[in-house]
Amino acid sequence: MGFFSKLKESLKGSFGGEKLSDSLTKTRKGFIDKVFDVFTGRIIDEELFEELEEVLIQGDVGVNTAVDLVEKLRERIRAEKIKEAEQLRRVLVEEIIKIMGDEIPNLDLADDELNIILVVGVNGVGKTTSIGKLAYKLKAEGKRVILGAGDTFRAGAIDQLKVWGQRAGVDVISHNEGADPAAVVYDAIKAAIARKADVLIIDTAGRLHNKVNLMEELKKIKRIIDNESVGALKEVLLALDATTGQNALSQAKTFGQAAGVTGVILTKLDxxxxxxxxIGIKSEYDLPVKLIGVGERMEDLQEFIPRDFVAALFTDGEDENNAG
Ligand SMILES: Nc1nc2c(ncn2[C@@H]2O[C@H](COP(=O)(O)OP(=O)(O)O)[C@@H](O)[C@H]2O)c(=O)[nH]1
Ligand SMILES: [Mg+2]
Known part of the structure; x- marks a missing residue:
């Protein structure tokens, strides 16, 4: 079996494989096809390397990563005496698989105790939506889930979370708009303990008057959690919008440093x-993508499985022509 057929085979029967593959259609057509085109009917020369680097950067893998990948290809050409451009394509995919790693970055949740998940990120990236989907997913796994409406800043944010709570069938603890988010978090923790919840997921505001305010507020929320429920904070998940490319990368940097982020929810991959x-988030900031949003429905949140992702990225659902 060829390299690409094997990759494709690895998708079969994997959880959400088909949906994942579907949701990456735009990326395959817009980014991967361009990458593959660079190798088609070409000889290996300086121009090829430059084009490849350009296409990788345009696809948002990050500048450093693009440069490193191209450098890796040069090394391997020398070491393995590669002559054919088509062969190089496979080497590129192998190197990307290496970057992504084989480890599945699961949510770090414990049994028989309260687990708190704090969800942070700028406005509109999909925090509230992802929380609704995650609540549904965890509840389906038999967990008792409660949501805390910590975004008291934006009009409508509280109601939006309540709607998701209803859909997922979980309770939402909220105050009124404009209330102190720390007070909401305090009440949510008390409720979670009283109701013996397994998981409390806390929504937060994405925009205060400035970035310093936002980071200060997140710190305050974390302090409350530590005071009221030592050791319960298991995850600080940063929601990033995949459609914003470079912005997503710079947010990874800002929040990663200030908010103690433990993982990323990458939304809107579809x-x-x-x-x-x-690839950029993983290799430039070493933040594990733990969950991916692949649509607007309640079921459209998946665990991120690096190998499945790479397989879905580089193998087309229908056509085998590209498979090599
Ligand atoms: N297509 C798609 N849309 C999404 C996804 N996640 C969120 N959205 C949409 O993004 C918009 C903003 O989401 P919201 O949860 O309100 O963002 P928040 O401000 O960070 O809480 C909404 O219209 C969502 O339906 C996703 O995975 N795919
Ligand atoms: Mg929101």
Missing amino acids: GTAKGGVV
Whole structure:
């Protein structure tokens, strides 16, 4: 079996494989096809390397990563005496698989105790939506889930979370708009303990008057959690919008440093042609993508399985022509 057929085979029977593959259609057409085109009917020369680097950068894998990948290809050409451009394509995919790693970055949740998940990120990236989907997913796994409406800043944010709570069938603890988010978090923790919840997921505001305010507020929320429920904070998940490319990368940097982020929820992968951003987040900031949003429905949140992702990225659902 060839390299690409094997990759494709690895998708079969994997959880959400088909949906994942579907959701990456735009990325395959917009980014991967361009990458593959660079190798088609070409000889290996300086121009090829330059084009490849350009296409990788445009696909949002990040500048450093693009440069490193091209450098790796040069090394391997020398070491393995590669002559054919088509062969190089396979080497590129192998190197991307290496970057992504084989480890599946699961949520770090414990049994028989309260687990708190704090969800942070700028406005509109999909925090509230992802929380609704995650609540549904965890509840389906038999967990008792409660949501805390910590975004008291934006009009409508509280109601939006309540709607998701209803859909997922879980309770939402909220105050009124404009209330102190720390007070909401305090009440949510008390409720979670009283109701013996397994998981409390806390929504937060994405925009205060400035970035310093936002980071200060997140710190305050974390302090409350530590005071009221030592050791319960298991995850600080940063929601990033895959369609924003370079912005997503710079947010990874800002929040990663200030908010103690433990993982990323990468949303709207279905809406971007630049899914290369997954590679960039991993290799430039070493933040594990733990969950991916692949649509707007309640079921459209998946665990991120690096190998499945790479397989879905580089193998087309229908046509085998590209498979090599
Ligand atoms: N296509 C698609 N849309 C999404 C996804 N996740 C969120 N959205 C949409 O993004 C918009 C903003 O989401 P919201 O949860 O309100 O963002 P928040 O401001 O960070 O809480 C909404 O219209 C969502 O339906 C996704 O995975 N795919
Ligand atoms: Mg929101």
